[in-house]
Amino acid sequence: MPRRDKFKIYGDLLSALYYQSSAEKIVLTQIQVKINVPFDRLKTYITEIKELGLIEDENSLKLTEKGIQYLRMYKKILDFMKRMGLEYR
């Protein structure tokens, strides 16, 4: 069973939240399916990224400036790994 580190999980979660941010309401089950984690763990991760200051609050799930910076760095690392021919999953 492949395991993901927290950087990858938070990156995937922030990415999913960011691209859902244009929708009227963010549906957590869609996020859950997109990032492939159990629902209870998704709630835990949301609490964790809130504590890290990456989202504004657990209701709106809007990314803070820090969250957007985190997402940018996550994309850069993904791009770098891809260019280096390394598998990051």
Next chain:
Amino acid sequence: MYEDIRIAIEVASAIICFILLWFMAKPYSLTREGRYLGLPLGFGFLGISSVICAIATITGFFASQLAWLQLLPRTFAFLFLAVTYYFSKKPSRKSPLMWGLSISLLIFVLVTLVIAGILNPQFAAEGYLASSVYFRFCNLICLFYISIHTLNSHIKTLDSSTIVIPFAFILQGISQYSIIIFSVDRSLFAFWSAMVLRFASLAAFLYVSYKAFYTIDKRVVRNEDDAS
């Protein structure tokens, strides 16, 4: 004259390697995944090898035991990189343990060989030419594995941005092969080709790192615009 050029190439290579070390440390520092530690270790050791080579050339290459010692960091650099590529496709629960064991073993062997080289300089000086061929052959095997791995990744993605790295590793491989030819028949063409190819390869790594960390912003911004 030739020695000055060689020193200049080694110093420039060392500078590029230490810049690359900074880039390569980013995946590990952000993910804290031990399997990516081989990237900074690999390029760090390549830099150390170039520094030792430059010092050895200044002090008289074959008269110095540094000539022998510079082989070790280079070979271990490629071993660290090969192990990193090997473990990158196996993110299972057992892999941190296996990675830890592999890296501990590599560091133990490296330290043992360095101590042996320092304690027994006579062996170090006499064994240089023979050792060189064996070490370079080991480098070639590592580089062959990494080149195949990166080429496979490129074939899977079929993205033009992923072709540079396999190309860079292949250049490193040809460079090591040229040094083996130089060790056997003393061909100066082989020696200088190896130096130029190694430098070109490092420049390719630097280009890829720069592109990934300093031009992606535009792509993220474009995605952000799409999302809003």
